[in-house]
Amino acid sequence: MKKSNVLIYNIAAVAIGLLISAAMLLFMQIDPIKVIGEAGRKILTDKYTTGEILVKATPLIFTSLAFAFTYQANLFNIGAQGQFYAGSITAVSLSLALGDKVPTWFLLIIVGIGAFASGAFVGALIGLAKAKFSANEFLVSMMSTYVVNAFMDYLLRTVLKETKAEYLQTDPIKKSAYLPKIVNGTRIHLGLILAVLAAVGCYVLLYKTPLGFRIRAVGHNPNAARLGGIKPAKIYVIAFLIAGGLAGLAGLTEINGVQHMLLQNFNSSIGSFGIGIAILANGSPIGCIFASILFGFLNVMGTTMGRLPGLKIPASIIDLIEGIVMTCVIMSYFVRSWADNKAQKRSIRKVGE
Amino acid sequence: MVNFLSRVIIMSTPLLLGSLAEVYAERTGMMICAIEGIFLIGAWGGFVGTYLSGSQVLGLLLAMGCGLAMAALYGLITVYMKQQQVVTGTALQILSAGFCSFFHRVIFGVPITPLQIKTLPKLPIPLLSQIPFIGQILFTQNILTYLAYILIPLSIYVLFHTSLGLTLRSTGENPEAVDVAGINVNRVRFFTVLFAGALGGLAGSFYTVGYLGMFTTGIIGGRGWIAFAICFLGNWNPKGAVLGTLAFGLADAVSVWIQAVGRSEFFPNELIIALPYILTILLTIFRSNFNVPAKLGTPYSKEN
Numbered sequence: 001m002k003k004s005n006v007l008i009y010n011i012a013a014v015a016i017g018l019l020i021s022a023a024m025l026l027f028m029q030i031d032p033i034k035v036i037g038e039a040g041r042k043i044l045t046d047k048y049t050t051g052e053i054l055v056k057a058t059p060l061i062f063t064s065l066a067f068a069f070t071y072q073a074n075l076f077n078i079g080a081q082g083q084f085y086a087g088s089i090t091a092v093s094l095s096l097a098l099g100d101k102v103p104t105w106f107l108l109i110i111v112g113i114g115a116f117a118s119g120a121f122v123g124a125l126i127g128l129a130k131a132k133f134s135a136n137e138f139l140v141s142m143m144s145t146y147v148v149n150a151f152m153d154y155l156l157r158t159v160l161k162e163t164k165a166e167y168l169q170t171d172p173i174k175k176s177a178y179l180p181k182i183v184n185g186t187r188i189h190l191g192l193i194l195a196v197l198a199a200v201g202c203y204v205l206l207y208k209t210p211l212g213f214r215i216r217a218v219g220h221n222p223n224a225a226r227l228g229g230i231k232p233a234k235i236y237v238i239a240f241l242i243a244g245g246l247a248g249l250a251g252l253t254e255i256n257g258v259q260h261m262l263l264q265n266f267n268s269s270i271g272s273f274g275i276g277i278a279i280l281a282n283g284s285p286i287g288c289i290f291a292s293i294l295f296g297f298l299n300v301m302g303t304t305m306g307r308l309p310g311l312k313i314p315a316s317i318i319d320l321i322e323g324i325v326m327t328c329v330i331m332s333y334f335v336r337s338w339a340d341n342k343a344q345k346r347s348i349r350k351v352g353e
Numbered sequence: 354m355v356n357f358l359s360r361v362i363i364m365s366t367p368l369l370l371g372s373l374a375e376v377y378a379e380r381t382g383m384m385i386c387a388i389e390g391i392f393l394i395g396a397w398g399g400f401v402g403t404y405l406s407g408s409q410v411l412g413l414l415l416a417m418g419c420g421l422a423m424a425a426l427y428g429l430i431t432v433y434m435k436q437q438q439v440v441t442g443t444a445l446q447i448l449s450a451g452f453c454s455f456f457h458r459v460i461f462g463v464p465i466t467p468l469q470i471k472t473l474p475k476l477p478i479p480l481l482s483q484i485p486f487i488g489q490i491l492f493t494q495n496i497l498t499y500l501a502y503i504l505i506p507l508s509i510y511v512l513f514h515t516s517l518g519l520t521l522r523s524t525g526e527n528p529e530a531v532d533v534a535g536i537n538v539n540r541v542r543f544f545t546v547l548f549a550g551a552l553g554g555l556a557g558s559f560y561t562v563g564y565l566g567m568f569t570t571g572i573i574g575g576r577g578w579i580a581f582a583i584c585f586l587g588n589w590n591p592k593g594a595v596l597g598t599l600a601f602g603l604a605d606a607v608s609v610w611i612q613a614v615g616r617s618e619f620f621p622n623e624l625i626i627a628l629p630y631i632l633t634i635l636l637t638i639f640r641s642n643f644n645v646p647a648k649l650g651t652p653y654s655k656e657n
Contacts, residue, residue, distance in 0.1 A: 027459045076439050135638045136645075138439060139585055142578055143630040143637075150627035157623070275443045312463065316454035316570065323448025327430070330441055334434035 005336065006282055013332035014280075014294070017325030024320060030311060039304040049300060051186025055258060057289075057296030059084070059267065061195035062250035063274025064281065064288040065202055066123075066243040070137075071283045072206055073239040074219035079126060079141030080247040081271025082148035086122045087115035087251025089152055092170050092262040093160065095255065099174030107177055108256065112194075115252040116245040122148060123244015124237055131233035137240070145271065156264055168264040179257040191253030195289075198246060202285035205242075215239055247274075269319075276326040282333075298322055357606060358490045363564060365602030366498045367392070370556035371580030372587065372594040373501075373508055374549035379589055380512065381545045382525035382648040386442020387427045389577030390449035391550055393570075394419040395557025397453040400568040401460065403470045403561075412470070412562050413497075413555060420554015421547055423449055428546035432539050435652035446577075454570040472566045473497065497555065497563050508591040521545060525646030528653045538653045556580065582633045588644050601629045 022032040043049045063080040070077040094111045102110075122144055129135040156168045163171055179189040206212035217225040218235040226232055254267060277295055281287030302318025305311070371388060378385045385391065398419030403412030423445060430441045461468060473495035481492040512518040520541060523531045528538045557577075561568050579601055586600075587593025604625055611622040 024455065027456070078439065078443070129634070129638045133638045135634075136585065139582060139637055140634050143582060143634045146575060146630040147627045147634070150623040150630075153626075154621050154623040158621075269447075272443050272447060275440060276447065279437075279440045279444070312458075314455060314458040316451055316458070319447055319451030320455045321451070323444060323446075323451045326444035327426070327441075327448055330430060330436050330444055331434060334430070334436055 009332045009336045010280065010282070010329060013328040014325055017328035018321070020328070021317075021321040021324050024317070024324075025313070028311075028313065030313065035305060035308065035311065035313070036301075038308060039301055042304050042308075043297075043300055047185050048187070049304065051183060051188045052300045053293060053296040054192050055187045055189070055296070056299045057292040058189075058191045058195050058253050058257070059250040059270050060273055060277055060292040060295055061199055061289055062246050062253070063270045064277035064292055065199055065274075065285060066119075066247035067275045068278040068281065068283045068285060068288055069202055069206070069243040069246065070239045071278060072212075072219050073215045073235055074222075075130065075236065075239060076138040077123070077126070077141050077240060077243045078138060078271070078275060079122070079144045080243075080274050081268070082141075082145030083119040083122045083244040083247035084250045084254075084267070084271060085145075085148045085152050086244075087119040087248025088255050088262055088266075089155060089160075089251070090114040090118040090248070091251045091255040092173065095173040095177040096160075096171065099177045104176050104178075104180075108179065108190075108252075111177070111256060112249065112252050115248045115255075117248070119248015119251065120241045120245035123247070124241040126244070127237035127240030130240070131236040137236070149265075152262075153264060156262065160262065162261075170262045172261045173256065177256055178260065179253065187258065189253070189257035191257040194249065194253065195292075198249065199285045199289045202242075202246070206285065211238070247271075273322065276322065279326065280329050295322065298325070355486065355489050357610060359493070360609070361599065361602045361606045362490060362494060362498060363602075364605040365598045366494070366501050366563070367556040367559035368576065368580050368583060368601055369501045369594065369598040370497070370504070370559070371553055371577060372583035372598060373504055373591060374552035374556065375581055375584035376508065376587070376589055376591055376594055377512070377521065377552075378545050378549040379584055379649055380525045380646055381521050381542050382528065382646055382651060382653070383428075383431065383542050383546050383549075384438050384442070384650050385424070385427065385546065385549050385553065385581070386438050387423060387445040387449075388442070388553055388581050389573060389575070390442070390446040391420045391423050391427075391553035392557035392560075392573045392577035392580070393446075393453055394423050394449045395554030396559075396561045396572050397457065397557075397568055398554060399558025400468075400470060400561040401457075404468060405460075409471070409473055409562055413558055416554045416558030416562070417551040418554070420550040420552070420557065422550075424546050424550020424553070427550070428543045431652065432543045432546065435654065438650050450570060453568075457568065457570075467567050470562065470566050473563045495563050497559050500555075505591055505595055512591065522646075525648055528648055532653075532655065542653070553577075553580075579629070582630075586633050586636055588640075589646060590644070600632065604629045 022036060025032040025035060063084060066080040067077055091111050094114050098107050126137055126141045126144060129140050130137040160170045162169055179191050181189050214230045215235055217230055218232045222232045255262060259266060273295055277288060277291040280291040298321055299318055303315050305313045306315035371392060375385055375388060395416040399412045399416035402415030403409050427441060427445055430436050431438045475493050475495055478492040482488040520536060524538055524541045532538050560572050583594055583597035586597035608622045608625040611620060
């Protein structure tokens with residue numbers, strides 16, 4: 001299979017998805033072309049809004065990598081949301097504790113390690129359950145999100161509660177604990193570079209190192225891998241550990257880069273969007289970057305359309321668009337394999353004649 | 354106490370309906386990973402149908418129809434297009450969240466006060482509801498709860514004592530054998546998914562039509578996944594599903610009770626909320642006699 005083939009089908013599927021979504025606007029008696037044009041112009045001319053695309057894409061790169069990475073070992077990590085929350089809890093606690101007490105670069109490194117470690121801890125537990133007890137990792141990772149969420153609610157209500165004690169949120173972290181901005185006039189922060197590096201790192205790890213080969217071998221056929229001297233159980237734990245850590249890092253970028261505090265239920269859908277993005281990217285780490293930017297764009301598009309005066313387009317249209325696009329992409333995988341099958345049969349027939 | 358236990362039953366009803374839907378489908382090898390989305394669209398359909406027509410019956414029918422439509426899309430992609438069930442389910446979950454909130458806005462605009470519908474009336478069963486204590490808890494509920502009661506023995510009978518049940522179970526365990534017997538595996542799976550979708554939609558409508566009388570996009574809040582988990586917890590068995598459901602319903606009611614009496618300062622009610630999930634994880638890990646349908650999650654295609 002040629003690589004370009006996947007890309008063409010993907011682009012076509014996204015385009016069809018967007019067309020269907022645009023048609024949905026007709027239900028609101030809104031002219032889609034005019035509205036999308038207007039929102040598009042606003043996004044492209046306003047530097048801050050353009051930057052928001054990359055701000056929104058940053059955590060999505062991490063959560064999509066968290067799914068894509070285990071996907072290579074044929075495991076489903078759908079608990080990225082919980083691993084992200086675990087990372088966020090650590091990030092905010094460390095930032096609150098160390099803010100203004102240590103130099104910024106040192107604090108950020110500590111927070112980064114902490115966020116990675118706590119996400120990795122949750123991930124590794126799931127991996128262990130899979131490796132030691134051959135538990136269904138899909139179910140365990142899903143349930144782990146709710147447990148971490150409950151734990152976070154508990155902390156927000158007690159230890160981490162803000163001094164005003166009004167809402168379920170923490171105090172804002174000190175300015176010195178912020179991730180530095182890298183583009184003036186926007187909210188784009190260092191986390192973006194970190195995310196891109198993480199994606200490239202995943203690519204190198206998966207395709208250029210022995211460990212990556214083992215992970216992919218286990219994903220392809222665990223029994224064959226075992227005969228080849230690879231221990232699938234070990235790979236399960238490692239894959240989940242790394243995936244959890246990646247999702248945990250999203251905690252660093254969101255707490256220290258964007259929100260500057262921990263709120264109840266914040267960014268509550270980046271876990272499930274991450275899965276969609278990873279699928280859109282066909283499990284490729286580099287693809288995750290671009291697919292995340294696309295979702296970041298759709299996200300900003302949705303909010304911008306929602307803010308256009310006098311139209312009252314609900315911001316929730318973004319969920320609709322993303323759902324439709326994802327469904328179209330999944331269907332495109334079928335269409336592609338069907339077309340390939342047909343082409344193959346035709347060539348076999350030709351040889352037969 | 355009576356109120357408390359009655360609430361356990363109320364909270365358990367949709368979970369039981371949903372997990373039974375899941376039991377049927379998973380016995381044929383189909384995980385309904387879109388169950389969260391099906392719950393939501395069912396809740397929405399139930400609300401819209403009841404609000405616009407003024408008839409709860411039509412509302413429930415629309416809820417089933419919505420669940421059915423979502424399940425049909427899910428079945429089309431997973432059974433016939435043979436795509437991954439987990440990812441399809443996630444996509445459809447996001448789709449239905451967007452669909453419901455978008456079309457809710459299209460139909461109702463931005464109302465100043467939250468729209469309300471009448472909830473299903475409690476129907477005390479004559480005689481049985483007169484039994485002291487138990488009568489008020491078990492037999493003074495709405496029609497959907499009674500439907501759930503009926504479905505428990507019915508499901509056990511259908512799944513384990515009829516040839517239809519044998520076909521369903523074999524489709525999940527050994528689809529080749531079913532195929533050789535001249536039964537269309539994909540059709541069995543597709544229609545089971547449709548049935549599960551209708552049941553799941555009905556379960557979702559319990560939250561709007563049966564209980565709260567209004568709709569918000571966060572109304573399901575992960576309870577579809579709980580139904581999914583209960584199916585695992587209950588070992589793909591209706592009896593197990595009942596036990597699992599009661600565990601979750603009890604936890605739900607206890608945490609509400611702790612909040613209501615204001616004891617959350619002393620005892621973390623989050624622990625109670627998390628308990629069923631922890632229990633599910635532990636059971637998944639430590640139970641050795643799991644009865645997983647052999648071909649769960651695997652698409653079937655004839656070799657050609």
